Amino acid sequence: MSNKPTLPKGTRDFGPLQVQRRKYMLQTIERVFKKYGFMPIETPAMENLATLEGKYGDEGDQLLFRVIDSGEYFEKAKRNLIPENSIEIQNNLTENVQGIIRNVINPNVINEISEENIRSFIDSFISKYKGDEINSTSSKSRLSNSVLSYLKKEKKTLAKNIYKLILKSNLKLSDDESTFKLYFKEFQEAYLNKISLEIISELKDTRKRLSTLTSKELNNYITEKGLRYDLTVPFARFIVMNRNEIMFPFKRYQMQPVWRADRPQKGRYREFWQCDADIIGSKSLLNEIDLIQIYAEAFHELGIPYQIKINNRKVLAGIAEVVKGIEYMNTIAVAIDKLDKVGEEGVKKELNNHGFTANEIQLLFDILKTEGNAQLQELKSKLNNSAEGLRGIEELEFIISNIHSIPNGTINLSTDFSLARGLSYYTGAIFEVVATAGTLKSSIGGGGRYDNLTGIFGLPDVSGVGISFGLDRMYDVMEELNLFPDTLKACETKVLCCYFDKATQEYALRGAALLRANNIATEVYPDITKKIGKQLDYANALHIPYAVIIGENEMKSGKAVLKNLTKGTQHELSLEEIVHYLQLN
């Protein structure tokens, strides 16, 4: 008996009812995306780490799931760990071989000699030795002998080649061939011993390097790929790779799982789904207006009580400018982003640590707390000295006034000037959505405008704006608030065909085929050994609403008993009548 199987930490199986509910959510969101003209794309689960790294901050990089290269990755890593040393050794070799040449030829023409042969010898020597010795268990003396004998053998050829090269090139030797040989012999004795010691020390260094190597360093040698961390960076990569086939503005949606090696807790999983909609290649604020409507419509359809919070990075910039200086925008953003977690006092303390005076902090909170009907007007007067801040307020005004003028029911949208969101690539609008009922405090959606996300992949100046639905958190909210329609069932089978023996079983098979041909989801109970009661138990356990029971008499008369398992009523009908009845009910 084997060990009990388990799931990796932070991951989950989804049983039939959960999948049906998740599909219902995905279909609802997808329908809204399509209604607003968004097109689907999908990207692979694995991305090159070059694509992922450096996009989510240091913390994000640490949360990437890294996939090791297949095959003999560690052997390769070890070979790759050596070059730093071997380059030096290679340089030494080159210098020394040049040295011997200097001794045997006219020093005045040394610079004109081709080093190709010499270099190729050195290269093959190095590459031959590297892989080999790392994996060998040779003792120091065995290694030394083998290096020596190898070098001696090769060096003779080298000596010959060098000599030939010198003769061919019409360079003048300072001596004849026998003198050259003598020089070369001396070189072998003195020099080769030195080389063998260098090789040994190189191997030692490699071992030492391995033993002091950190995981972070090793990553570079053994991993090339990672699981995607979000859908935004893969989307930016997609845009850059397909820029020539895409009609801009490009409106795409994407609904796929992402993976983060985060510490699992309530509402935080290591595999979870994001549903993203982005418009790229348009600076128009109409896109922000569409995205807000999408949020409102999807949450409304799902019945989730929601509040969309909106802010603007330019407003944050304006606040910074007025309070202390625009260069403090990120400091302020990072600090007030924690308002929910650490409270007003905590934020004040952090700002104080960053050198904010009590007056500045007072001013900041005074601005953040601008409220009431004329909120934006009031903020305008407070940020009157910041052109950037006023632009941000204008953008907010345009978006909010249009949202209110659209006849689309109530949209729960409010400004929150303390909304900052961590991601530093946002440049305009920022969104965040929270559920206004239930116990989940973290956001169920977020997004914003980014003016240069594709720039990191070499396509600058393409503005985009997007939102994301956090499917798994929304699921948790819906489950807690009991928002899933009762019509969603684990099993969608409408009728179970039951029978008594071999003959009625075959009849049931044909009857099932007829029902299925009429698009009625049908099962035939598979096991002939089970009595009708057991067969009906199966139907009841799966909440299958109808059973068709086929006995010998029914079979002979071309009929069957249709039983309503909810009501307990039953009728003898022809198969055609059963089809007709079930299509209507």
Added chain:
Amino acid sequence: MSNKPTLPKGTRDFGPLQVQRRKYMLQTIERVFKKYGFMPIETPAMENLATLEGKYGDEGDQLLFRVIDSGEYFEKAKRNLIPENSIEIQNNLTENVQGIIRNVINPNVINEISEENIRSFIDSFISKYKGDEINSTSSKSRLSNSVLSYLKKEKKTLAKNIYKLILKSNLKLSDDESTFKLYFKEFQEAYLNKISLEIISELKDTRKRLSTLTSKELNNYITEKGLRYDLTVPFARFIVMNRNEIMFPFKRYQMQPVWRADRPQKGRYREFWQCDADIIGSKSLLNEIDLIQIYAEAFHELGIPYQIKINNRKVLAGIAEVVKGIEYMNTIAVAIDKLDKVGEEGVKKELNNHGFTANEIQLLFDILKTEGNAQLQELKSKLNNSAEGLRGIEELEFIISNIHSIPNGTINLSTDFSLARGLSYYTGAIFEVVATAGTLKSSIGGGGRYDNLTGIFGLPDVSGVGISFGLDRMYDVMEELNLFPDTLKACETKVLCCYFDKATQEYALRGAALLRANNIATEVYPDITKKIGKQLDYANALHIPYAVIIGENEMKSGKAVLKNLTKGTQHELSLEEIVHYLQLN
């Protein structure tokens, strides 16, 4: 400017049209699954390697994508690599400390002394030293000194403790305290030097071990998780983990990507989708009959010309029994599985290498080539001496005759006695599906019955049977044969709202809201700077069929121009009339 981004080898992006087509395929297959009573489940992309390894043969294990543990996995691995040596050292330490005790106390009572203090000293010593030195760059002499000084300091306490322990326990010392101290001093001089050398050599050993470590060995230290390789093993794991909540027979479908580090080639990707249906907990052949109907119906709906091949492992067992002996079943299965690749001669050669005589090979091929209308009857006479073989033929007969008696149109099902399929867990029916048109030679589906797949996870004797659709290969076939409906479009937007200025833009926003409220997929062209011509270019590029054009006059009269972009016709209508028209067209 950064490097051009790329995708990992063997993975693909899917643009809008591809996603729409894939969704169409998935929905078609899913509809059929549901019609036959199957329920959806989903499992995480990552599974513990303990779940995956050893299920797909050595080759499969090598094709697993392994995910490295997050955090300081290599540091941990290095610590885990040491214990083998350190246990020995620890044992030596214990023995030696016991030795010194033996010297200072009455040898007759040695066994009654508690070793707790001594052991705890040794443990802390060992654990303090391990992590430290591995990462340090101390030279041999610095290491030696630090070890010595540490030990000397600690040993004094130990000596004191041992002495106290001895006094407390009322044991008789063979000498007084000063003699004890003398003994202990001697111990220090001779013994501690030995220990420090052992520590140094332990460190050396670890380095050497790292440098000779293979990737396969390292895997055990740095990876715990891998990407799923198929959907069958995760399903078996799911069954075992949820056995108490599941009503058996359990019919599940699962449509998710799987990953294999295979060499990419035509029809072979590193990320690809499988669509599986399995019934578990029923031995009835009605399940096989259902699965064949599902194959037929799904391929028919998609328009893919197909041939389902069926065989039975019991027939293969019977053939082996008749030809040479039942113990040769796997040898024969593995050999004839390659018939397509290496041809008859290749298979004969392989069998010959396995010790099959020419007569045996002749007999085998004679049986495999049993054809014609009375095929199964003929095979019966040939396998007359194998009870297992006859059982297999009976199963085939039952399945085939029922498939033919069901009024469900033509099902392209044929027996193929050389069909073996690699996976060794099959015990009954085996299926394989090929496309009968197009250039793809590899299978687009496969499956079979397995009598003990959950047994590997500790739940024996649960029979199951399942099939798999290879979505990506089917896609390639459909693309090559031009089988996707023309109605599938990248963009499903029905109407683009165009406008001229700020006022008409706001009117367009409200109009769009009305259209969307009536479930008409609508876009408002976002950029006010673009002229109507450019806006219509966008609609035409995305094949959006209608445009609603709003000028100042239309706006004032509460109307708009509805333009049919395919025909080029246009009419001025009220917004309500436009809604009505688009709902009907």
